[in-house]
Amino acid sequence: MNDCIFCKIASGEIPCMKVYEDNRTLAFMDIAKDVDGHILVVPKKHFKNVLDCDEETLYAVMKTVKTVSNHLTEQCGYDGVNLLNASDESAGQSVPHLHIHIIPRKRNDGIDAWPRFEGAREDIQTVFEKVKM
Ligand code: AMP
Ligand code: ZN
Numbered sequence: 001m002n003d004c005i006f007c008k009i010a011s012g013e014i015p016c017m018k019v020y021e022d023n024r025t026l027a028f029m030d031i032a033k034d035v036d037g038h039i040l041v042v043p044k045k046h047f048k049n050v051l052d053c054d055e056e057t058l059y060a061v062m063k064t065v066k067t068v069s070n071h072l073t074e075q076c077g078y079d080g081v082n083l084l085n086a087s088d089e090s091a092g093q094s095v096p097h098l099h100i101h102i103i104p105r106k107r108n109d110g111i112d113a114w115p116r117f118e119g120a121r122e123d124i125q126t127v128f129e130k131v132k133m
Helices: 004-012 055-075 124-131
Strands: 017-021 025-029 039-043 080-084 099-103
Touching: 004 025, 004 039, 017 039, 017 055, 025 055, 039 055, 055 080
Parallel strands: none
Antiparallel strands: 017 025, 025 039, 039 099, 080 099
8 A cells, every 4th residue: 555654654664653563563652642652553564454454464463462562561660551443434443554552551540541432322132133143
């Protein structure tokens, strides 16, 4: 994907604050400045999101998510992490290259990283019949 910003970061064409790298994946600071330690983990190969990503690449991404998360909690003074992903524009995805957000957390840090849902609109049994596999 020539015009993909995260492909350009992965290839080094655009600079990033690199936190971790291996053969298949890259972790770098999110530039949003919205919360301390906001990190993105991406595959170096282009996939739009979780829905089109092959399992091997997804495994590599999640392995890096774990490596970075363990580093944050074991070496950097954090207690936990929120992991966030938007797959598709309908879910709020703004950059169309697969990425997992890591939000480092400390006990009682006051950060609200969990969506406030407004309540289910459909009957749970009806939805269950639709989604069960
Ligand atoms: P999403 O809305 O889940 O697709 O998240 C996209 C994220 O990419 C946002 O949090 C942006 O702040 C972040 N972002 C966009 N451009 C860059 C960039 N050049 N370097 C680091 N993070 C970026
Ligand atoms: Zn890309």
